[in-house]
Amino acid sequence: MAKYLKITLSILMISVIIISCKKDSPVDEDGLLITFRQECFVSNFELLGSDFVTVRAATAVIDTVAQTINVTVNPGTDLKNVYPQFTLATDCKLDPKVVGKTDLSNLTSPKIYTVVSGNRKIRKPYTLNIKF
Amino acid sequence: MRNKNIKFPVLILIMLTSLLACTKQEYTIPDPVSQLTNDCIKRTIGPSIVSLPLEFAYAMALPKINGKLVSAQVEASIAGASGTFLEHRSFYTNSSGVDVPVTIGTPSTTVDKLTKVTFSVDTNASTLRYYYVIPEAARGQSVSFTFTANSSDGKTATYKMGPYAISKMSITKNLPVSNGANAFISIEDMAVYNAASAATNAGKIDLVYLYRATPTTFTHALVSPGADAAYLPGVTLPSGVNRSTKLRKVFGLQDRNLSNLQYGIYVDDIDFQQLDMVDMPNYALGLKAESGVWVETTDKKYRAYIFVNSINAAGTAVISIMRYTL
Numbered sequence: 001m002a003k004y005l006k007i008t009l010s011i012l013m014i015s016v017i018i019i020s021c022k023k024d025s026p027v028d029e030d031g032l033l034i035t036f037r038q039e040c041f042v043s044n045f046e047l048l049g050s051d052f053v054t055v056r057a058a059t060a061v062i063d064t065v066a067q068t069i070n071v072t073v074n075p076g077t078d079l080k081n082v083y084p085q086f087t088l089a090t091d092c093k094l095d096p097k098v099v100g101k102t103d104l105s106n107l108t109s110p111k112i113y114t115v116v117s118g119n120r121k122i123r124k125p126y127t128l129n130i131k132f
Numbered sequence: 133m134r135n136k137n138i139k140f141p142v143l144i145l146i147m148l149t150s151l152l153a154c155t156k157q158e159y160t161i162p163d164p165v166s167q168l169t170n171d172c173i174k175r176t177i178g179p180s181i182v183s184l185p186l187e188f189a190y191a192m193a194l195p196k197i198n199g200k201l202v203s204a205q206v207e208a209s210i211a212g213a214s215g216t217f218l219e220h221r222s223f224y225t226n227s228s229g230v231d232v233p234v235t236i237g238t239p240s241t242t243v244d245k246l247t248k249v250t251f252s253v254d255t256n257a258s259t260l261r262y263y264y265v266i267p268e269a270a271r272g273q274s275v276s277f278t279f280t281a282n283s284s285d286g287k288t289a290t291y292k293m294g295p296y297a298i299s300k301m302s303i304t305k306n307l308p309v310s311n312g313a314n315a316f317i318s319i320e321d322m323a324v325y326n327a328a329s330a331a332t333n334a335g336k337i338d339l340v341y342l343y344r345a346t347p348t349t350f351t352h353a354l355v356s357p358g359a360d361a362a363y364l365p366g367v368t369l370p371s372g373v374n375r376s377t378k379l380r381k382v383f384g385l386q387d388r389n390l391s392n393l394q395y396g397i398y399v400d401d402i403d404f405q406q407l408d409m410v411d412m413p414n415y416a417l418g419l420k421a422e423s424g425v426w427v428e429t430t431d432k433k434y435r436a437y438i439f440v441n442s443i444n445a446a447g448t449a450v451i452s453i454m455r456y457t458l
Contacts, residue, residue, distance in 0.1 A: 050382075050412070051381035052384075074347075075347050075350070076415065078412075081411060081413070103411070
């Protein structure tokens with residue numbers, strides 16, 4: 001009886017050791033979890049003014065094949081002081097990061113934001129086209 | 133043996149400590165008030181702004197056998213502006229939650245820094261409100277108050293309040309503006325002018341109010357005279373009106389004072405000091421009721437917050453201005 005108990009306890013201990021020695025889930029340079037997901041796209045886009053109210057005149061058109069975001073904004077919108085908001089596929093992140101007030105006033109040279117997949121292996125640049 | 137000798141006294145010590153720690157502290161009834169006593173609270177919250185009142189509630193009482201209240205007075209470190217007074221009525225709150233006044237004397241008299249009420253009724257307890265209208269002389273200074281009560285037994289009680297920092301801000305409320313008429317706004321004067329008056333105050337005009345039904349996003353707007361003509365459609369500016377003022381739209385900042393005591397938000401000196409107006413445009417379109425605009429004048433002499441109290445589709449609005457001198 002005692003023999004079986006010893007064996008069971010030994011297996012249990014080995015299991016605990018194995019589990020505790022399992023390598024931690026990997027994180028990227030931003031401290032974000034690197035997952036197995038390969039999805040890499042923008043699902044929604046919003047553009048807010050300095051008063052944090054939308055400046056869009058219509059819903060943004062996102063083309064995940066052409067990798068473009070086309071937004072029409074209200075006449076008179078001050079594009080030097082806007083806050084873009086991206087909704088991405090699960091576990092994705094954006095490069096460059098949007099850290100606050102953004103200058104999107106250069107309409108001739110649209111800004112490019114790259115979506116990086118959850119596994120950090122796929123990168124898709126999206127061109128943000130704004131027009132009045 | 134040696135260990136035993138040590139363990140026993142230690143055990144006794146722990147037990148004694150536990151017993152002491154568990155001793156119940158008996159409640160003692162505080163001594164009843166045996167002489168003239170007073171207390172005071174400041175009822176006004178938010179920044180202290182010149183021209184607005186600071187409100188205090190000053191309570192005083194003495195045992196009935198000692199006599200009655202004779203007078204109450206407040207001395208401010210800086211004389212209050214016109215309208216400063218100490219209530220000659222004591223309020224109590226009835227069962228319906230309504231403050232009911234009881235007259236205790238004649239209206240207060242104010243001489244320089246001193247405001248005084250003399251009791252004409254036989255009472256030994258009273259709470260009087262004190263309204264100190266902040267004078268121009270106190271702007272950017274500190275002000276403090278000494279409340280004093282006198283009783284018929286010759287006793288005096290004193291309570292000091294403050295010092296309170298007085299804001300550098302100025303406030304003007306409920307200025308009507310209208311498209312094409314009273315449309316020229318001066319931050320320096322904190323006033324609205326028509327075209328004729330604007331021409332004579334050309335160097336002081338910072339903004340033009342205008343209303344355009346189309347495009348639908350334009351509607352009510354505050355535009356700097358120096359803005360692109362596209363933002364001043366159909367507007368003929370009076371000669372010399374050409375200042376370029378920076379504007380930053382805000383939504384959801386309903387200052388309590390500007391919104392006629394409706395909300396619990398306050399704009400304070402620090403907001404103007406930390407305001408980032410770099411790269412801001414010189415126009416603000418599509419203003420809605422209860423929205424606002426941060427303003428910085430061309431000469432960087434003033435920053436202001438303009439709150440839109442109400443708008444009217446006919447092309448009129450009511451605005452209030454809070455100004456900070458840099």
